[in-house]
Amino acid sequence: MAKEEEIIDIEDIFVRYDIVKESENELPYKEVDFSRQANKTKWVVTEKIHGSNFSLYYTGKSWRVAKRNSLLTEEEMMTFFGCSEVIPKILQSAPMLLTLIKQHNPHAVAFVIYGELCGGNKNFPGSQPGESPDVPVQVGILYSPKIEFIPFDMDVIIKEGSIYKHEALDFDLFIEFTEKSKIGHVPVIKVCDTVDEALSINLTFDSLVPKQLGYTTIVKGTNQAEGVVIKPYPKMVHGTKSVRESFKRKHPKFKEIEDFELPRQNSDYVVAEANILARITKARLQSFVSKNGVKEDLEVVQREVLDDVLLSCSRQHILTYNWWFNQGGNGQSEQAKRIQQRAYFKIAELYKTVLEEQKIN
Structure with a gap:
């Protein structure tokens, strides 16, 4: 008698997608096993899509979709950046993807495909009336007049x-499976022999997504891509665990940290204030909206953006991060309170600007 296939509760297999590191400086070069593998492996460079993280979990018997931090409810599916428009297309490819994965790994019980929701730009050249939603997923880059799902992992x-355990699929298999199932994938720019070669890729180029989707109406040189993502090819292994050691490089137009200079005479407070305020940029607020949607409660926006800024500091400027929490954080000391007030004011002004631009586009 055949064994009855287990019914999997997708709540049990959801995990947040790994954070893509801000730069190559965050890679663990000091770890011997990483350095050894980094010098022997190839690195693939793909276009970084300026959109909202979105994924599909599929078991063969059930499915759920998710944003970066959580699974979406049925109600959220109807409001999260028009994702209901792309779900049927993803589900058409899902059975073949699962078949291909089980052929490769007989122990597989499910998969998750990660990508970016993007597009929906009503000012896209050649778009038709009513083709685009009222609000695009992002502004600053034209991908498509429609909402699109671009898989990247x-x-x-x-x-x-x-x-239940997640194993990152090697990128060559990701490309093979997404092409065979016709779901598509993020544009691949180059496969490089070394990290240094990958870092030499020129960040000034038009997004490759419109052409990949079949659109040819954008004037060359007018649609700068957000940047690139660089990842090992194949994946790396730390101990017995396969891990993603990917990092992103953004074009200066989209960077989330402003250039700044510190006065010659400065204190920990001055350094902390400069590092925090420099990370509150229009690009960061645009990214916040594309990931989370429009939030009506400004205090929530201010708090979550400042938390994101502090997370960036924890990875790139640990002295500022430590100073903030040694002060009690969140306005506990007078110095922290002054920084928080300035940060919240800047966030509010930029958030207003981003929402106004989104209405136009």
Whole structure:
């Protein structure tokens, strides 16, 4: 008698997608096993899509979609950047993707495909009336008049005992499976022999997405891509665990940290204030809206953006991060309170600007 296939609760297999590191400086070069592998592996460079993180979990019997931090409810599916428009297309490819994955790994019980929702720009050259939603996923780059899903990664989900584990799919298999299933994938710019070669890629180029989708109406030199993502090819292994050691490089137009100079005589407070305020940029607020949608409560926006800024500091300027929390953070000391007030004011002004621009586009 055939064994009955287990019904998987997708709540049990959801994980937040790994944070893509801000730069190559965040890679663990000091770890011997990483350095050894980094010098022997190839690195793939793909276009970085300026959109909203979106994923599909699929078991063969059930499916759920998710944003970066959580699974979406049925109500959220109807409001999250028009994702309901792309779900049917993803589901058409899902059975073949699962078949290909199980052929590659018989222990697989499910998969998750990660990508970016993007597009929906009503001022896209040649777009038709009513073709685009009222609000695009992002502004600053034209991808499509419609909402699109551009996959960039996949996890294979296996079960060991009672534990579900995610295994990152090697990029060559990701390309093969997404092409065979006709779901498509992020534009690949180049496969490089070394990290240094990948870092030499010129960041000034038009987005490759419109042409990949079949649109040819954008004037050359007018649609700067956000940047690139660089990842090992194949994936790296730390101990027994496969990991993503990817990082992004943004074109200066989209960078989320402003240039600044410190006065010669400065204190920990001055350094902290400069580092925090420099990270509150229009690009960061645009990214916040594309990831989270429009939020009516300004205090929530201010708090979450400042938390994101502090997370950036924790990865890139730990002295500022430590100073903030040694002060009690969140306005506990008088100095922290002054920084928080200036940060909240800047966030409010930029948020207003971003929302006004979004209405136009």
